[in-house]
Amino acid sequence: MSAEATNPGNPVAPVQAGPPDLGEVSHRKRGRPRLELRGLRRIGRAALLGPAPRDGLPDALEHVAKVHRTHHPDADLDTLSRAYALAESSHRGQLRKSGEPYITHPLAVTLILAELGAETTTLTASLLHDTVEDTDVTLDQVGAEFGKEVCYLVDGVTKLEKVDYGAAAEPETFRKMLVATGNDVRVMSIKLADRLHNMRTLGVMRPEKQVRIAKVTRDVLIPLAERLGVQALKSELEDLVFAILHPEEYATTRALVHAHAARPDPLAAIAERVRAVLDEADIDAEVLVRPRHLVSVHRVRLARGTVTGTDLGRLLVLVAEDADCYAVLGELHTCFTPVISEFKDFIAAPKFNLYQSLHTAVTDEDGAIAETLIRTHRMHRVAEAGVVALGNPYAPADGSEPAAERPAAGADGDGGDGEDGERVDPTQPGWLCRLLEWQRATPDPDTFWTSLRAD
The missing domain is CATH 3.30.460.10 (Beta Polymerase, domain 2)
Incomplete structure (x- = not known):
């Protein structure tokens, strides 16, 4: 689930983290179009009206579909439409504190990935990424409707319950996510986009919770974004974390940039x-x-x-x-x-x-x-976009098994190491193989979490 959104009994809203125009500054500073912010406003309005289709496509998906088609002209929009319909109906009644429907969060995550050029399977999973965690939808339902790959990606980003794992829920969730990423790097791309939208809307959290989430983002997710080459997400995450953890330095730097402008x-x-x-x-x-x-x-x-x-x-x-x-x-x-x-x-x-x-x-x-x-x-x-720019790196050209059935990175016989010790196969890089080997040898969740964040 989004770190700052939940059911109506405990809703939290998307509000800017740091100074009011932080998200706008980070977009302008990289010289990228403001498509994402305009698209989110349109998505929010459309989502309030529900999934009513126009020309076969829900209104809320129109901007996502337009961006997706710029990268993938032949994309199957029917699959996205069905995923949106399931996500919207299952999240119906869940709100963010702003009063917007919760569906605006998975839509925003999907738009982020669409702008990076992610293929349809990734976007389908991103629309559904909170359904199993927060609604009555099951993984079996997702698999039956959308196939094994989408089911695997949704499962990979689904958090483990605190009721079952207690204080170990967060480290064990990240452990699970890393293992899933070893099979399919698209799992982590969805998680990074999810965290980026959560960081953009972190402002309504208690200050101590903002700091806790920002530190995990700094210690774990930003390095993973760097390792996976997703520079567009990494840069904005760095600025958002900077505003929360170092507000004075952030203000000084921002004033310096504005003075030169x-x-x-x-x-x-x-x-x-x-x-x-x-x-x-x-x-x-x-x-x-x-x-x-x-x-x-x-x-x-x-x-x-x-x-x-x-x-x-x-x-x-x-x-x-x-x-x-x-x-x-x-x-x-x-x-x-x-x-x-x-x-x-x-x-x-x-x-x-x-x-x-x-x-x-x-x-x-x-x-x-x-x-x-x-x-x-x-x-x-x-x-x-790093690994996101690979499209579907697991698409079988010869009828081989789908991604969810492949052996994890680091298994015997996978790929091969380049001269610098990294895997030649970008979907199973050497650093990830070594990280997975290390986590298997570190069963204690506290030790795993402390070492992961420190190293």
Whole structure:
């Protein structure tokens, strides 16, 4: 269940965590469209009217479906429509403190995943992710209606009952979730989107509960988002946690960013020069100024003691092919003064979390340094969405068994280790295999939970 939503007897509402426009700031700082926030308002209004269909699609699903179709034009929307109908009817009568129907939470989680490009099976499970935990719907019903994969994903994110596990419920729930992720990484992508929406709406919780949830997010879920490469979720989670756990530093950093926003952006001028250089070299490229999120600005300030206008963002150059990345690099290092110590090639040697990009920094004639990322459009999608960008990584091309029946990561014969000790198969990375082996050797829930959060 959402950490801040429950039945009418104990309802809690979605209200902003931290300053009132925190969610808006975090979206603007990464330069992404405000589709999600506008979509949530539309979803909230539609959900109040119930599941009445129009042209075969419930009103509340229209925005989700539109976003989903931009990534998957041939997606089966009938499956999503049936999942919404079950979720809406089973959650009917459950409210958030704002008075909105509880269905707005699974809809918001589904929209987050749709914007990252998740495929239909993941979105179906995200619509249903709280039904088994909070309603009379059973896993058998979910499996019968939507199949084994959806049933597995819903089970993977369903919390264990405190009535049965007492104080061990939270650590054992995370243990269960990790094991399920070993079979299917989409389990954790749903959990991360669920936590992101909960963090966005954490403001009505008691301060001590906000702090407790923020610390678990910082200690466990943000590192997992980093490991799975879901940078878009990780960045916003970091800013939301920052606002709750370090409100003074957050306010200082936010004021610093706002102060610079009133001045001309030096990166915009450098970006214009880069466009001219690449146009002259006949390289088809998109050059963007990519603002840093607030935690990233805070880290720069701590490392350098001061922040200039060029420190508040980086240049992002997007091209079509891998070879174009190196052509762009050559032009930049020829026409600008490169900062050689800043060069890193994550295309030839990708990071453990699928990330690929060229990193460099160049200096203009005024001495301003512009950190620059160079990648293809495909690399950019993966950099933002990580494993979510894989679509359905378990879709059998040869009639092999579905994801829920595969052996867990770390089982004998799975994949193989790359040179850096990570699994070649991105759905079963080496760090996850090692984590699962460790949790099997740590049966005590308190020891498991303490070590997981510390390490």
